[in-house]
Amino acid sequence: MNAILRTVAAGAAAGAAGTTVLNAITYLDMAVRARPASSTPEESARRLARAVGMHIPGDEEQQQNRAAGIGPLLGLAAGVGTGVLAAGARALGWRPGRAVGIAATTGVVLLAANAPMTVLKVTDPRTWSAADWASDILPHLGYAIAADAVLRALEP
DSSP states (O other): OHHHHHHHHHHHHHHHHHHHHHHHHHHHHHHHHTOOOOSHHHHHHHHHHHHTTOOOOSSHHHHHHHHHHHHHHHHHHHHHHHHHHHHHHHHTTOOOOHHHHHHHHHHHHHHHHHHHHHHTTSOOGGGOOHHHHHHHHHHHHHHHHHHHHHHHHHOO
């Protein structure tokens, strides 16, 4: 049981560190390019609530504010969950080199972030421009680099 708890804790730490780096890169991109914040997290929260038959309570403004909080929480859950998944894979013996581990983690976290939004029809990656892809891939690559570093640092 201790090994499982250590794996989950290491994964959660790696996911939290990765998510922090992802957010920092995203906010830096917004500052440098003067681009607005994305509305996809809050739209995802609204559509997910509808898809599972839930109603976000409150008047229109309260619903908007709640969705603005729930959306980023979903992103945090995806980031921490991906870190736990990566730690679990390592605990089961998957020990790739740094480049392969980072590439795999980038792919998994991109799926964790974008697949739900694609399924919910919040976005369609097939319509993204090169700049859209870059502004999505680079923060997720930063996530993977940070998560990999934390997992390697916490290994016995």
